[in-house]
Amino acid sequence: MSKKNSHLQRQIWKHYGDKPLPKEVEKLIQTISDSYNNYEKENKLLNRIMNISSEELFTANSELRKRNDELDRFVYSTSHDLRAPLTSILGLLQLIELSENKAETDKYIYQIKQTTLQLDNFIQDIVNYTHNKKLEIDSEEIDFEVLIEECLSKLNFMSDADAIKKIIEVDASIPFKSDRQRLHNLFSNLISNAIKYCNPNTENPFLKVGVTVNGKEAEIVIEDNGIGIDRTHLDKIFEMFYRASAKSKGSGIGLYIVKEIVEKLGGSISVESELNKGTLFTLTLPNQK
Amino acid sequence: MNKLQKVLLVDDDDIVNSINKVIIKHAKFANEIVAETIASNAIDYIKNQKDEGTLPELIFLDINMPEMDGWDFVDEYVKLGFEENGPRIIMLTSSINPRDENRASLIDEITDFMSKPLSPEILDKIYSEHFSSN
Numbered sequence: 512m513s514k515k516n517s518h519l520q521r522q523i524w525k526h527y528g529d530k531p532l533p534k535e536v537e538k539l540i541q542t543i544s545d546s547y548n549n550y551e552k553e554n555k556l557l558n559r560i561m562n563i564s565s566e567e568l569f570t571a572n573s574e575l576r577k578r579n580d581e582l583d584r585f586v587y588s589t590s591h592d593l594r595a596p597l598t599s600i601l602g603l604l605q606l607i608e609l610s611e612n613k614a615e616t617d618k619y620i621y622q623i624k625q626t627t628l629q630l631d632n633f634i635q636d637i638v639n640y641t642h643n644k645k646l647e648i649d650s651e652e653i654d655f656e657v658l659i660e661e662c663l664s665k666l667n668f669m670s671d672a673d674a675i676k677k678i679i680e681v682d683a684s685i686p687f688k689s690d691r692q693r694l695h696n697l698f699s700n701l702i703s704n705a706i707k708y709c710n711p712n713t714e715n716p717f718l719k720v721g722v723t724v725n726g727k728e729a730e731i732v733i734e735d736n737g738i739g740i741d742r743t744h745l746d747k748i749f750e751m752f753y754r755a756s757a758k759s760k761g762s763g764i765g766l767y768i769v770k771e772i773v774e775k776l777g778g779s780i781s782v783e784s785e786l787n788k789g790t791l792f793t794l795t796l797p798n799q800k
Numbered sequence: 801m802n803k804l805q806k807v808l809l810v811d812d813d814d815i816v817n818s819i820n821k822v823i824i825k826h827a828k829f830a831n832e833i834v835a836e837t838i839a840s841n842a843i844d845y846i847k848n849q850k851d852e853g854t855l856p857e858l859i860f861l862d863i864n865m866p867e868m869d870g871w872d873f874v875d876e877y878v879k880l881g882f883e884e885n886g887p888r889i890i891m892l893t894s895s896i897n898p899r900d901e902n903r904a905s906l907i908d909e910i911t912d913f914m915s916k917p918l919s920p921e922i923l924d925k926i927y928s929e930h931f932s933s934n
């Protein structure tokens with residue numbers, strides 16, 4: 512007779528001791544023993560799977576925790592930046608209620624308009640940020656001159672935009688493919704910063720956008736002679752919601768979006784800057800085939 | 801008659817400062833309202849006024865400001881070594897983060913934590929809770 516499952520053997524011993532088992536149950540006992548063995552084997556396998564899964568779960572959980580913390584920060588900062596213009600608008604509406612003077616009321620209405628535009632910009636930024644996070648990379652041939660012109664014309668409403676000389680140098684004899692929407696965001700953010708932080712004391716404010724394409728990648732430089740960024744802030748400017756300058760009126764999400772887009776496209780970005788002299792951003796973006 | 805002699809507004813947003821100025825004036829809350837958009841300038845202002853003996857009784861302080869933020873401002877303020885007689889600080893912010901409110905409540909120098917926008921009703925409340933002891 513074949514060896515019986517040890518659990519079953521112990522049960523038999525408990526009830527029968529040394530006595531031999533009746534012949535007629537031998538077959539039944541063997542079937543039960545086989546079932547026991549199968550059960551134990553499956554149980555072992557299951558245990559092994561569970562151990563692996565729980566390890567995976569543990570890693571996934573700590574990853575989720577990290578994401579959740581990030582999301583938490585994002586939600587609170589975002590809610591602050593969404594609320595700030597709204598509280599200003601509420602305040603201005605209060606002033607309009609109190610005011611009996613038309614010129615004063617007009618001033619408040621103008622400020623409400625400006626604040627609303629600021630809020631709209633911020634929402635657009637958030638949408639761009641999410642868009643970059645979620646969507647796959649689109650690839651189409653890029654005409655840099657057209658793209659840069661589009662960005663510039665959309666930024667024409669900014670004060671000081673007219674006073675700044677724009678120098679655009681594109682050297683792209685080889686076709687370059689990339690994600691048009693993302694590049695648009697990228698250029699808009701960097702160019703609008705150059706306009707926003709132009710130096711009012713400079714006689715010839717300029718903004719230079721240079722693009723050189725080779726088969727593998729595009730090198731992009733965006734240079735201005737604006738107010739510059741203090742050395743102490745330079746390594747933090749790409750952080751989410753970081754505002755380096757007291758002159759900053761934005762939320763501090765622009766350069767963070769730029770960095771995220773560059774990373775998504777597999778490129779790199781660096782910055783050089785000197786206070787009161789100007790800022791130079793250098794980007795390298797791979798040619799998406 | 802206005803309730804306080806002088807109030808200092810510290811907020812990087814010009815529009816917020818101009819709103820608060822009008823509200824404070826309208827509520828006849830203070831004779832003089834000074835606004836600073838850069839927190840470190842506000843610290844310098846307080847230092848000067850301390851020497852002149854013309855300190856504000858109350859500072860409305862924003863949290864989210866570039867360079868020196870509201871928390872940094874409070875750290876610098878503490879270094880000035882005011883005792884009981886120093887200006888009161890009320891945080892006035894768009895933040896609805898309970899962590900900010902909690903953090904503020906743990907700092908002795910911060911008298912109160914309020915959500916924007918300022919209104920005549922809030923000013924009344926501030927006066928009766930923090931200034932009408934006499």
